Amino acid sequence: MNNFYKSFKKRRILKEGDLCRKCNTPVIKKIPKDTRGRLKRAYCFTYYFYCPNCKQKYMVEKAKITIEEAKKTSRFNSLNLGI
Numbered sequence: 001m002n003n004f005y006k007s008f009k010k011r012r013i014l015k016e017g018d019l020c021r022k023c024n025t026p027v028i029k030k031i032p033k034d035t036r037g038r039l040k041r042a043y044c045f046t047y048y049f050y051c052p053n054c055k056q057k058y059m060v061e062k063a064k065i066t067i068e069e070a071k072k073t074s075r076f077n078s079l080n081l082g083i
């Protein structure tokens with residue numbers, strides 16, 4: 001039980017510098033510059049984590065924002081998402 005919880009926790013990428021699940025390289029925080037044409041889903045992300053080694057992207061639940069919220073948020077507009 002403890003081991004299961006530990007390994008589950010270990011696999012989550014929550015902040016910059018956390019280790020990539022595939023290659024153990026510290027991930028870096030990225031902000032999407034322009035998601036125009038990719039806004040068909042009901043939500044998008046204000047930031048994500050990226051592994052510079054294997055190019056894996058890790059989306060974070062905390063960074064998730066609905067398109068409706070995004071339209072209302074000036075902070076989001078400043079990210080130049082084109083909406």
Ligand SMILES: [Zn+2]
Pocket residue numbers: 020021022023024025051052053054055056
């Ligand atoms: Zn990696």
